[in-house]
Amino acid sequence: MTVDAVRGVTPGYQWEDSDAEIAAAYGLDPASIVRFDTNTSPRVPPGLDALIATESARLPLNEYPDATYAALTGAIAELMRVPVDRIVVGAGADEVLDIVAKTCLPPGGLAVMPSPAYAMYRVLTLQRAARLAEVPRGPGDAGFPLDLDAIVRESSTADMLWLCDPDNPTATVQPPGVLEDLLRRLSDLPGGGPVVVIDEAYREFAGETLAGEVGRFPRLVVVRTASKAYGLAGMRVGWGVGDEPLVRRLSAVRPPGSISSLSAEVAARVLSQPGFAAANVDALIHERERLRAALCARGWTVPSSATNFVLLACGTSEAADAAAQRLLRAGLVPRTFRRGRLHSYLRLTVRTPEQDDRLIAALGDRA
Ligand SMILES: Cc1ncc(COP(=O)(O)O)c(C=O)c1O
Structure with a gap:
């Protein structure tokens, strides 16, 4: 593990592909891409x-x-x-x-x-x-x-x-x-x-x-x-x-x-005005539970979450790849874990109800 570091070629942080790369790969409009991989807030503070x-x-x-x-x-x-x-x-x-x-x-x-x-x-x-x-x-x-x-x-x-x-x-x-x-x-x-x-x-x-x-x-x-x-x-x-x-x-x-x-x-x-963060957190927790319930109702396994994202437990890395492809074809970008302990999971950021509805529809029923 330290060999690379000693040679001075430390691996950097690996992001998922950019909007432009995904749009080009799947023949989509870059403006239609939604990031479910970054764990950011779907909204900014008012004003x-x-x-x-x-x-x-x-x-x-x-x-x-x-x-x-x-x-x-x-x-x-x-x-x-x-x-x-x-x-x-x-x-x-x-x-x-x-x-x-x-x-x-x-x-x-x-x-x-x-x-x-x-x-x-x-x-x-x-x-x-x-x-x-x-x-x-x-x-x-x-x-x-x-x-x-x-x-x-x-x-x-x-x-x-x-x-x-x-x-x-x-x-x-x-x-x-x-x-x-x-x-x-x-x-x-x-x-x-x-x-x-x-x-x-x-x-x-x-x-x-x-x-x-x-x-x-x-x-x-x-x-x-x-x-x-x-x-x-x-x-x-x-x-x-x-x-x-x-x-x-x-x-x-x-x-x-x-x-x-x-x-x-x-x-x-x-x-200095933490009211926005408190309201944002409440809304995201509410939306997280709606998203989990909707996915579970379609047969997916979504463990409980203490954050603004959920894990989708797909069972195998092949099933995780197939689910990621369903999402990417619809312009929705999950966080994938191709190596390591989480290879059979996708990580999905909780976004707006409209964006999450796109995700629920694109994933569909678990095969
Ligand atoms: C656990 C953890 N720490 C730190 C960060 C980076 O946060 P920042 O945007 O403040 O650099 C992230 C971003 O995803 C994170 O998940």
């Missing part, structure tokens, strides 16, 4: 166009952004109820994850992650020329349980542990108290255990943030994003919460000015 127009007229776009990102950090501090010096911002959660890896994972070091996991954890680990220990989750029909004992065991010599809750791609969430117990066990390891990332990109959809725990666990970084519940994926805004000394180390690695001043100001305003 976003006007806000962008006002901010682009007001901001001196010939100048660099405020290096401290004071407005954005202040809005995040209020939202998360943590002091500003516990926050590091980035161009999306992905940049925050990258900053943590650059800070905490030396070449030849060891990162641990459950498997399956969000694909970027592997990419970032290999980019650091570090080693990766994967701890398999239990079977999908048992809800992909984490093997907590094995995670603690593998973490005993690790520099970093990647965790995601609620989890992409399994759509599961840990019961209350489980992650706190795990953090306690990890911090009791000789040397204080690895730096633990808890990626909460989907937190608004289920459970409680662990951001309040960073004072007790100085090696914990909680990572959040404006890309999901807040509907701002194109703005590229994310943040991490950690204890002050760790945040100072992360901030020293953060590229200056990677978030545009427009993105920072717009995100600050949107994060």
